Amino acid sequence: MQANPTLEQNTIAVLPFVNMSASEENEYFSDGITEEIINALAKLKDLKVTSRTSAFYFKGKNIPISQIGNQLNVFYILEGSIRRSGNMIRITAQLIEAKEDYHFWSETWDREWENIFDIQDEISLNIADKLREQLGHFEIQDHLVSTQTKNLDAYDLSLKGRYYFNKWNPTDASKAIDLYTKALALDEQHTESMIGLADCYSFMAIAGFSPLKATWAKAIDLIHHAAQLNDKIPGVHYQLAHLYFFTQCNFGKSLFSLNQALELNPNYVEAHQFMSFFYLISGNHSASLNHLKIALTLNPLSQETLFFMAYHHYMLEDYEKSIEILDRCIQENPINLPAHMIKWQCLIAQGRCGEVLTKIDAYDKNLIVEGDVLGLKGLANAIDNNLAETKTFIDQLIEYSEKEDGYRASSYLVMIYANIGEADQAFHWLDISINNQYSLILFHFSDPLLRPLRNDIRYKDYHKKLYTTSSFKRKKAEKKPIVSKSLLASYSKKLLTHMTANKPYLDPGLSLRSLAQQINIHPNQLSYLLNESMEKNFNEFVNQYRLQAFKAAALDPQNQHLNLMALAYDSGFNSKTVFNTYFKRHTGMTPKQYIQQMS
Structure with missing residues (x-):
């Protein structure tokens, strides 16, 4: 599975802000502020924001912006720097269209440390506004960062x-x-x-x-x-999901908490990964794949996302593909225990049990829990029909189950007994796992290595019991349009009258937010109005007026002493590149060619 090759315009990566402070110890501060901005932008449901892990991959690396954009599969990149000196902070930021490495907006803030949350909110709102002006309508909260x-x-x-x-x-x-x-x-x-x-x-x-x-x-x-x-912090609900899963073995409550986390932060990549895993173990493979694809879009360079992709193939019993991906994880990190564990299970499923036993013995014993060693060895022998050896490991696992971390033994005993044909014993240990809320059973009950138990009449009832979600489903409220049909026509007339009478487009600093203030409506309402009534984003809408102003000025004999760019700036354009690009796209010729033709 690859990241989506079609580049969507509503995608952005925030690169680590460069620490320009005198002390290298302020590196944590630059990283922290970068992450705060990522988290703020991630709240916007119509924007796809690359996760911290993949964005920070490029920290300290001198790589062209266009190449970074290609690797992260994003249209826009935000980069900047932070200088902290005593009580003062200077933050610079610039938005870049990645493919062309075109800087179309930049700003600098000089603020006091006491105002750090206001600075973050101001920066995040500015960035969101500038993206909306380029992309078209999406809603932006009044504040993206709170104190x-x-x-x-x-x-x-x-x-x-x-x-x-x-x-x-x-x-x-x-x-x-x-x-x-x-x-x-x-x-x-x-x-x-x-x-x-x-x-x-x-x-x-x-x-x-x-x-x-x-x-x-x-x-x-x-x-x-x-x-x-x-309870408005996404991380609260993500941690609740962990708590319900790992300490209560409660699939439904955990899934509900993950949904709440994603409602608050649609770009929460760890929640998407966990959600993909949840749907996978409960048997909903298509929903699992949807969340995995989102995770890959948001976090394309993460070893963790790569691991979840390998696990997905393992659960679909595509063992060769899973091993291929796991080997990439292991090559990056030779002591990646989860990757080794799933690879060993792939090999066991393929019947390569002797190979697994050798690999486990060679693995660093300080990095793997004894319960996993006993469980995997017992399972390998069970699959390999070594009944005497299997019984030895069963005895050791039963003894191990009495220890503090003995919960690991129970679900292995379920799988081992299932593979030697002792279904009653398998269900006995399954009951022990469920009654004691041992979360590993949620992993192992749907595992391909438990396939022999799926033919048992009791399996479906246990599956329903373990992966129930019915009590925790929440109805989504129907979303009303931000502007009613009756107001849309009124606001449209108000906007067009203002544009003609007051010519706000002549101000090169005009923004969607400032234009909304001028006609006394909310910026979200103006954004919706432009999208619905004008079928244009803010820049397209305003630049059409600027273009007409330029044409009129350029053909006026009184302006013959002015060059074309002077006329463009007088018409409200604030960039030579934007002016030339917009002009040619809408006329099919350069400004000079247009003047010659009209003359």
Whole structure:
């Protein structure tokens, strides 16, 4: 599966803002502000925003913008820089049409640190406005960034925490835990720090780097507290989805929380990946593929997305394709345990069991949990019809199931018993997994290696029980048009009268937002009006007036002493490139050719 080769215009990547501060230690701040802008733009439902992972792939690399745009499959790129000096911040940003490397908008902000959230909101709204003027109608909230905390030291610590956690290893995750803890000591209600800390704890628990129950208990308290304080943060619902899945084995509630996260942030790539996985294990392959395609669009360079693609092929029993993709993951990261695990399961499914046993023995024992080793070896022997060896591993797994992380044993026992024809024992361990809310059974119950159990009459009932969603479906409210039909004609007349009488297009700084203010309607309503009544985006609509003004001025004998660009600027155009491009597209000739023909 490849990223969509058709380049959509409503796509943008925000490259890491360059740290121009005197201290390299401010790198975390530049990265943090970049990520905040990504998150703000990601709230716009009609805009596809490349995820942080793929955008940050280009950090520090001297690669042409056109090449970056091609690799990320985006039409627009935002780049910029940040300089922090004492209490002052200077942020520059420029929007670029990637294919032509054409900079069509730039701005600089000099602000005080105390206004950091207002700066982020202003920048994000400016960018969204400029894109809408190019693309056509989509709705923009009045604010894209809200004030997280009044304690800016707490916010600063949270940015540092996120910087370290994004390195995805236990050492840096421990540093992040310390920083988030300090942030919460300064502001105990800083929701983003709670979610960041909960994310660290759940990572450490799931990966086996800290005691399971105690670590999850800390994460659970933080997630519920964050949800009570602010349930409008997508990360709150994403963490709730993790909580319901990994601690309650509750598929329906977890899926519901993922849907809420995506409603708040349609570009939440991790939620799309998780959603793809959810639909895959429940048997809805087409819905799974839809979310996977979105994830690939938003995060084309991510090893995690690549892994989910490999897992998709594994679940469809396309083992060769899965192995091919997994090998790419392993080549990038030789100790990628999830990739090795699924590859071993592919090999077991192909009957290459001896090969798997050898590979498991050669793998670093410090990086794989004992329960997985026993389970995979037992399963390989069961598939290979080595009954005596299989029984030995069954005994070891039953003994292991009594340990704190023994939950891993239960679902392996389900698969092993199923493959040696002992269905009753398989269902016995299935009941144990469900009654104890062991989440791994949600992975393994739909696994291709459990195929022998699917013919059992009991299988469908258990499938329905594990993957039920009926209690958690939410009806979507019917969306009303932003401008009623009765008002559309009135607003249209008001706009056209204003354009003719007051000639606002002569102002080269005219924006959709400022034009909306001039005729006293909301910018979203003006955007909708232009799209519905004029069938044009803002730039097309305004430039048609500028073009007519230029033609009239160019043919006026009194203006013969002025060159063509002077007339273009007087007509409201603010760029030679925009003027020439627009003129030729609408007349089929250059301005000079037009004047000669008309003369």
